[in-house]
Amino acid sequence: MNMKRIALILPRFGRYGGVERFGYNLSAALTDSGYSVDFICARAEDEPPQGVNIINVGRYGFCRAGKLLWFVLAAEKARKNGNYDLTISLGKSLNQDMLRIGGGPLESFWSLSQRAWPKGFARSFKMFRRRTALVNLIIKYIERKQAASDCRMVCVSHRVRDWMVDSHPSLAGRKIDVIYNKPDLSLFSPFSQEERNFSRAEFSLSEKDVLISTATTNFALKGVSVLIKALAELPENYHLQVAGGRNPSKYIKLAKELGVAGRVRFLGKVEDMPALYGRSDVFVLPSFYDACSNSVLEALACGVPVISSRDNGSSYFLPEEQIIDDPSDYMKLAEMIPKTATEEQGQPFQWPDDVPCGIEPYLKFVEEFLSK
Numbered sequence: 001m002n003m004k005r006i007a008l009i010l011p012r013f014g015r016y017g018g019v020e021r022f023g024y025n026l027s028a029a030l031t032d033s034g035y036s037v038d039f040i041c042a043r044a045e046d047e048p049p050q051g052v053n054i055i056n057v058g059r060y061g062f063c064r065a066g067k068l069l070w071f072v073l074a075a076e077k078a079r080k081n082g083n084y085d086l087t088i089s090l091g092k093s094l095n096q097d098m099l100r101i102g103g104g105p106l107e108s109f110w111s112l113s114q115r116a117w118p119k120g121f122a123r124s125f126k127m128f129r130r131r132t133a134l135v136n137l138i139i140k141y142i143e144r145k146q147a148a149s150d151c152r153m154v155c156v157s158h159r160v161r162d163w164m165v166d167s168h169p170s171l172a173g174r175k176i177d178v179i180y181n182k183p184d185l186s187l188f189s190p191f192s193q194e195e196r197n198f199s200r201a202e203f204s205l206s207e208k209d210v211l212i213s214t215a216t217t218n219f220a221l222k223g224v225s226v227l228i229k230a231l232a233e234l235p236e237n238y239h240l241q242v243a244g245g246r247n248p249s250k251y252i253k254l255a256k257e258l259g260v261a262g263r264v265r266f267l268g269k270v271e272d273m274p275a276l277y278g279r280s281d282v283f284v285l286p287s288f289y290d291a292c293s294n295s296v297l298e299a300l301a302c303g304v305p306v307i308s309s310r311d312n313g314s315s316y317f318l319p320e321e322q323i324i325d326d327p328s329d330y331m332k333l334a335e336m337i338p339k340t341a342t343e344e345q346g347q348p349f350q351w352p353d354d355v356p357c358g359i360e361p362y363l364k365f366v367e368e369f370l371s372k
Contacts (some may be wrong), residue, residue: 003036004370007082009075010090013054014045018294019102022181023090027052029359030366040078042071055082065134068092072142086369088362089151092142097369098152100179100362101160104291105143106136108163112289112311115328116220147171152365154179157292157313177365180316181294182351182358183301190303190348191278199279203265208237210341213280213304215243215273215295223286223309224251226330232258233334239263241280243270277302282341286327287312300349305340307333317349 008027014020023039024046030037031051039052042059057074061067076094079087089096091103103109110130117123130136147168154177155161161178165171191199205211212231216222224242228251231240240263242248248266255261270276273295277283283299285308292313299306300317308315309327322340324333351357 003034004085005036005038005082006030006366007038007040007055007079007084007087008090009040009079009087009093009096011042011059011071011092012045013039013041013043013048016045018181019090020045022100022102024049026088026090026359026362029363033363033366035366038078038082038084040075040082042067042074063135065138068135068138086366088366089146092139094142094145095149096146096151098154098365099146099149101153101155101164102291104160104163104289105167106140107167109289113221116223116288144168152369153177154362154365156181158316159311159313160291177361178356179361180313180355180357181292181297183294183298185301188274188277188298188301190345191274195275196278196345199275203241203279205239205279210234210238210281210338211279212238212240212337212341213243213276213283213299214240214285215270215276215283216285217244217246219245219248219251221288222290223288223327225254226286226328226333227284228255228258228260228264229330230334230337231255231263232260233331234337236263238337239265241265241267241276243267243273243276273298274302277304280304281345282307282337284308284333284337285312286324286333288327290314303345303347303349305343305345307336307340316355317352 008023010023012020015024027037027039028049031049037052038055039048040055040057042057044054044056048054055078057078059067059071061070072092072094087096088098090100114123114127117126147170155164157180158178161176214227227240231238255264277299283304283306285293285296287309290312296306296308296314306318307322308318309324315323
């Protein structure tokens with residue numbers, strides 16, 4: 001039997017991180033569908049699914065620019081040598097048949113994300129460093145090359161598609177597919193009342209307490225300081241738990257200054273995210289920039305009311321009254337939180353039938369491409 005050969009390209013292979021987890025799941029689904037799958041990466045952090053072959057090209061160099069350049073050139077060489085029937089890129093690559101755009105263009109990211117830092121020298125200097133960094137010049141070249149290619153483009157949200165067209169006007173009028181991420185519904189589902197009570201008891205939360213949760217690896221970009229300021233405007237029975245991130249000292253200091261340190265918990269890396277969602281009354285992510293937050297979709301799947309910003313692609317699934325236009329407006333956020341937190345808990349989210357989500361649409365695209 002002549003199995004069709006498919007290559008996936010992404011610097012890191014593993015299950016930690018949104019795009020990495022997607023790549024892992026897609027590779028498994030492709031092998032289950034009978035394809036021969038090679039995963040071209042610079043580093044493998046997990047054992048691959050059965051049938052998936054890892055091609056580790058490394059990522060060498062003395063700086064980020066050198067490492068990126070090494071990877072894209074080595075990955076391109078591996079792609080050519082592999083003589084694949086189909087190449088799917090999940091990130092930075094020079095040539096591909098299908099491109100999944102998961103992060104959006106640099107210009108949009110720079111324009112929107114700078115709002116996470118106060119106006120002044122620090123913000124201006126940060127933007128100067130971004131625009132002059134060699135690694136970003138390389139990324140912009142790759143973006144232009146990908147935008148000019150005739151590959152099939154798939155964006156992870158309508159927001160990302162809009163940003164791509166804004167940054168690359170040549171894409172206007174071109175067919176660009178949108179496929180949203182979809183959480184593992186066997187893992188992310190509403191908690192029973194017993195499970196919810198048990199999880200809340202671990203943190204000494206009473207029935208009168210209202211728990212706000214959020215999750216991020218970038219406190220500034222995802223508006224954690226805004227959330228702390230909003231918490232300071234809310235009654236004493238409101239609490240905040242923050243999953244992820246690295247060094248919260250700056251935000252702990254802010255919480256102390258505002259007198260809410262006793263109501264804020266920084267949890268670090270959380271392995272059991274369903275438990276965090278399950279004990280929450282509302283999940284809030286006031287992102288300044290977010291292509292399509294997986295945590296918002298996971299919270300929805302767990303039946304938790306969600307507030308997020310318009311510049312988060314996942315807000316596509318939220319009602320208008322739960323979308324904040326200016327993520328820095330903590331007073332508006334403090335007004336929205338009590339209204340949203342009182343919604344009925346535990347109602348499973350109904351994924352719209354007319355909005356492509358998850359792995360299945362990709363498998364359909366692959367079948368269509370290989371049947372030509």
